[in-house]
Amino acid sequence: MTATLYDTSKGLVEYSYAGIGPAILLLKGGHSSRDTDLSHNSLIYEGYSLLTISRPGYDLTDTSTGRTPRAFAETIIEILDHLQIDRVTVIAISAAGPTGIALAVNHPHRVEKLIMEAALTTPWNAKTKKQARLLFGKGEKAVWKGVRTLLKVSPNLAMKQIMSSLTTDPVDEYLNKLSPNDRRFIYDMLQTSRSGKGFVMDIDHTVSDLSKITVPVLGMYTQKDKSVDYSNAILLQSTVPTCEIYEVKSDSHLIWIGENAAQVWNKRLEFISQ
Template sequence: MKHVAATLLDTAKGIVEYSYEGNGPTILLFKGGHCTRDTDLSHSSLIYEGYSLLTISRPGYDKTDRSTGPSTEVFADTVIEVLNHLGINKVSVIAVSAAGPTGIALAVHHPERVEKLIMESAVTAPWEAGSKRQAKMLFGPSERVFWRSVKTLLRVMPDMVIKQMLGALTTENVENFYDQLSPNDRRFIFDMLATAQSGKGFSLDINQGIPDMSKIQAPVLGMYSHKDKSVPYSQALLLQSTVPSCEIYDVKSDSHLIWIGRSAQNVWNKRLEFLKQ
């Protein structure tokens, strides 16, 4: 089994961090906003399903230089350089949340290298002005202070911090939603927050343009929740109406976090079904 963790590659545009492990067909994972090398939204288990998992940190995250992708089109070219370095011809791509435009760009600009594209609660439209202003305030120059404060409070008052964060992720009543979470679900959110860091990546995320999705040639699976406050379901409908070959799977989740809760196993099964088609 391959196991290459936190490797740095000096590309034409700068340093890119990636990890690569497992055997079998390669799945390329682009993690979402605020996610680091240590954030696992359950995708690492794909290696136990007979796949190789290649995780490439996007520009501004971990050790990947911003210069590798001032735009998603430029970063798509950088990703191809990584694939060439590893001798990988084609990949199935999973794009999570804010990484949606990155997955789209790779499929649009390098169709010959993308077998399938899975969009998981993934962004398909430009950020609204209000959301941009809030993001710049919290995750701009002071993002380290913000996350240091969050992680300190998380150790002392985890319930309070998790509820505060859930307010931005669900359209449901936060108290009711939290009460319904299992201990494993709460641990998932705790670990997600404990490993989060925006770096210089999220400030890039909120300003990325969306490539022309009508040019995507690969089959696309979009998995979205109607109760996602962070990425509205309208973005799922936009994806479905624009991409030539697209299936939207309605996740019966109460939040943006489709990887936990009563529908998590259905999400897992649907992902595997699509990959094996």
């Protein structure tokens, strides 16, 4: 999809908007670039229009457009106004969870529904923050260049290194169960991953008061996610009265692949359309 730059009151924001039908706003997770597709682009073929907004520090979106989830939620409203979109169903993935929550809490009249896909509802812990700053601070370009080089030389080793932080299963066991299509999914995800200045901003994000969410919420999480612990799902379910948790039988953070990928897709469509 063609990317567009919009000059908001706080700086430039990159977005793409395609399709015809009810609007879905996609907020991608950490390390995801404009080219990273975790299958959501296919929503266009289901009769929806898909608005994908790059969060601050990712792609060409200025960091000044929102250093906090709440601040960027205000910028998102500017873009919705610009595109004359009244209401959207929001899909927040992984590290984009706090932004999706901020949008639902502060602008419930613009949010039809909120879907949290392996998405954070809690702040990052100190150890993770320290590691993230070391890897994805000033040296993030070198890190991803190294990953892409390793993908060419030894795809299996590259996947093993990344997936060891995303699954609670023994990583060799996990990789051996993947289908060729699943492997291609991970390969493409890693090939298009970039952190820019976005991820080091993500790790300092705070989360709005979940109890103030009034819109319908679907949370899709797996017990085997090593990156976003299942406690995020439990907190969401116990705090938000309008929340439904769908426990995905996935073996990793990547709930969009594996034997139960079709169920995830169908559950999302069911929730959007009901």
